[in-house]
Amino acid sequence: MAATRRPTLADVAREVGVSAKTVSRVLNEDGPSSPQTRERVLAAVAKLGFQPNLMARNIRVGGPDTTVGLVVPDLGNPFFGTVAGGIEDAVRARGLTLLMGSSAEDPEREHVLTRTFLARRVSILMVVPAFGADHGYLKAPRAAGLPVVFLDRPGIGLSADCVVSSNRAGVHEGVAHLIAQGHRRIGFIGDLPAKLYTRRERLAGYRSALAEAGLPYDRTLTAGAHGQETAAAATTELLGLPDPPTALFAGNNIVAMGVVAQLARAARKDVALVTFDDLPLAEVLEPALTVVAQDPAAIGEAAARTALARLDGDRSRSRTVTVPTRLVVRGSSRPLRPARTAVDMSG
């Protein structure tokens, strides 16, 4: 089949025998139009299979495109998918379409992707910053009125709205729970690189919980991992220590899977475990997993609300919205067996 040219407004107009503007009027329910022309225009549109070219429309109208651009670091991670779902639900009512792309946690790709979103004149830009990315180049678009929201982690080199989980408080609660269960040596396996925002925040929560209980912070009990395999390796390493931890805290959902897998392979059910971010089958594992659950849909929704307020003219200072986490105690945060109640201060 030969590639038949897509019909344009002019084609429709010619078919009906009216001007292009009349067709435009009918389609956009702009100005008035007689029922008959209306009828005939609609018929011609259907007959030719005409579809208005949104790009041409937007270019003339001058306004932004009716889209929300979202950049995430990993499409396969359901956390980000659920965040995206929350955004989409919230912006759909305003006639905005969510467009999502992946940076693969690479600053270069993130930059390319955000630039194509900017070039497409999205109405709102949302970014889960890749580690090491700088967002100074967003200053001008933001000054030009583009709402920019960072998700999960704050952006660098640009003050903009930001929506994050209560990382610090959440981890604090989870670790405090382990301490209440009698654990004194608690390992922490966080994201890599170590300077990643979420890693730093969550580690801070870990440290504050230890401090609150008067427990020493032992660096050898902390490790970093990127991906399941390295998380499993870190688990093995920590448990192989001379004075090994009796409990572990996993700093994100991917790390959690690696730790859970390794603990299962090594048949170490004696090791207590709490993870940050819920897992689909957490309650089915044996033991069921105690987690500090995030609320990804709420994060997406909060981001959308913030951005829409900006679109509506909110010019107040940039704000950071913190979405609370929730400690879900299941079986894996088992008490320390020989229930010592005295705190060992030797460090």
Next chain:
Amino acid sequence: MAATRRPTLADVAREVGVSAKTVSRVLNEDGPSSPQTRERVLAAVAKLGFQPNLMARNIRVGGPDTTVGLVVPDLGNPFFGTVAGGIEDAVRARGLTLLMGSSAEDPEREHVLTRTFLARRVSILMVVPAFGADHGYLKAPRAAGLPVVFLDRPGIGLSADCVVSSNRAGVHEGVAHLIAQGHRRIGFIGDLPAKLYTRRERLAGYRSALAEAGLPYDRTLTAGAHGQETAAAATTELLGLPDPPTALFAGNNIVAMGVVAQLARAARKDVALVTFDDLPLAEVLEPALTVVAQDPAAIGEAAARTALARLDGDRSRSRTVTVPTRLVVRGSSRPLRPARTAVDMSG
């Protein structure tokens, strides 16, 4: 801060004191340009923070936008996220950007979303059809040269390229494996609605495996579920039958989670289980889950390859690519305890 107008090509040209076309040439590395003007143009671009308007460019060039539109039914399902990742990796080399949106398994929303993709003149359109959607309206765009690929399920009312898993053969293999383990009464919990393509195909694989082994097809052993909760309920129902199944086959990853959860809650480790589509923690469950694994990244990649070939002028007939599944035997497909080897023909 007042909303400063986004600078245009003309602004840059004025700043430098050259014509718009010259700026355009420098930016697109079209025709030649003297090093000095080049330098000065680039400086002005940086100074003004100019970002070319892609919409205006595309409209002039007439060609399609350099984007791939993808519609999936559920952003939170990692299966689709991984498919999307496969697509993105494959099209990025061609300078195409993946834009993904969700239909929420609703034909109406799918229609709206595909239409906005069409209006945006995407280069390629990929759709995981929502149940009940009709895709006849894609005939004209396809005739106009737009590559259209259906993923996971074929589209309705339109013959186009399609990439699916080997649903039938995969389930056949999984069920045959259960039969080889001595099971004679095997329950099947598939997608809902019952007429969904994947449900039908997978059920057919189930039936063919039974037939091959000379086992009767007992409708009461089949059920449908949509979401984890209903899958759990279906599990309970099947196991409560007078002559209950000794093994279950779960028809997709979401159903699988519901079944696994229910089996765990009911402490029914005696029931053998095989699921369609792998789960993140499958090997960590107790028993570890035997699955018929799909290859979502390969599905995405195959779809991208097909579409790119079309873009390159491939005008051959629509084809359906079947991506093979792989039976991964882990612990959950346990043999039937009192190992009967005779086939019960009573039905």
Next chain:
DNA sequence: GTGAAAGCGCTAACAG
């Protein structure tokens, strides 16, 4: 009610 002309931001086609 409808149409003609101009122009959105950019590039193709032709000069020079």
Next chain:
DNA sequence: CTGTTAGCGCTTTCAC
């Protein structure tokens, strides 16, 4: 090497 003119498909403005 660079500028001019025209025009992509649509909407705005202003006329009738």
